[in-house]
Amino acid sequence: MPDTPSTAVNPPKQPRSRKTLERLVNAALELLEAKGPDGVTVHAVVARANSSVGSFYARFGGKDDLLEYLQERVWDEALTRWNAAVETRAWSDMALPAIGEGAVGLLIDVRRSRVGRLQKLDRMSGGGNAYERFRRHLVKSLEGLLLDRRTEMEHPRPELAVRLGLSAVMGVIDAGLDAPSDGEGPLDLSREQLVEECTDLLLGYLGGAEGRGKEPVEFFDVWG
Amino acid sequence: MPDTPSTAVNPPKQPRSRKTLERLVNAALELLEAKGPDGVTVHAVVARANSSVGSFYARFGGKDDLLEYLQERVWDEALTRWNAAVETRAWSDMALPAIGEGAVGLLIDVRRSRVGRLQKLDRMSGGGNAYERFRRHLVKSLEGLLLDRRTEMEHPRPELAVRLGLSAVMGVIDAGLDAPSDGEGPLDLSREQLVEECTDLLLGYLGGAEGRGKEPVEFFDVWG
DNA sequence: TGTACATCAGTGAACGCGCGTTCACTGATGTAC
């Protein structure tokens, strides 16, 4: 999928090396998933990709370049899917409560599917902050949608409230998904329950819950 | 301060080696702070402590034991201070809004002072989860206090609401402190503003904000 | 008080292992004439 040129990779000039590059990248991501950041060594990557160290260094100037390239790939993919998911829905037709519920649903889904990989990638390269940047992007793209309905909010500072409210929702989602069934009380919520609680929380804080309907909203699953 | 025996350390038997151990531990924590997890090598630690590798291995069976010992120390200290801070206040005299505000204040302060170190320690030892465990301890100890006022809550499931509400507050605190002045809008809040917004959020969700007074609460600063 | 001995504490050179990286070499693909 990536025709994106990257400074991190020496571009392949034959289909053969193109495939090798693909195998290397996939192997690295699989190792990251299976063994964590420390499991991604050059030797392990080339072994899993049925390649060789020489081939690796024909593509990448060094391990750092691989990391940079992975960051780009994962980041671009997450961003593309997020934007697609956001644009799928007709926000301008919605009132504040529906927008709130939609935003919460998107955050839950993206958290479930994309965030772990970014976090691990960050941990691999020391100064990585892609996870934090991605979170901020999420907030920013939802901010605009919510603020279009600022007149429906009672909070005196809608900009502040939207940002803090979305951060709050993320905190709930993290807690609700990190500890699914930990023997401590009723924390394993269904997606629907989680959506409902988060939406109540958000709208209650923004101050615009009065007109909240009860029909659940359907989602396209764009997260593979 | 620690008379706590630990399986991780070979107990010193003379004051001299006792001091050496202390220097080693402090050096390790300083390096963690200054250079991050990767900066904490055995050689770097003993150099900074004006000690030697031999002395190190006289105390610890290996680097893992140092990590384990650090975890214990940091964890115990954080826990002690947290418990002291919680017990300082007369919760049983407070109504729900005051308890909520107090809880929020405690979370902000502990986050400011103690959480970073735990996070870095986790990152150092691969499977570390002290940070998450600590967060859960915080929630649990505040849960009880808030649930003593469950009759003042309107939320139909107080146990669930308290837990999610506290997680939400933590999300806000994380966001509010991680990106203090990032050129994007009014996110650099004073402690007082942050307390107020978080308290509003929490009480609004629990459903018990009606009786909320306006006198700010004073804190003992037990966080050094 | 002095001497002998045992244990505790400290030192730093040296070792081995895993990792990232290099390099001399072989094979595949494409182009010129």
Added chain:
DNA sequence: TGTACATCAGTGAACGCGCGTTCACTGATGTAC
């Protein structure tokens, strides 16, 4: 079509560095008589 050549792609042994760890040794402290 065949041959010569250049470039791309791939291989894996070998190297060097940093790290955790070991070990033979010296010095300090405490105890017995």
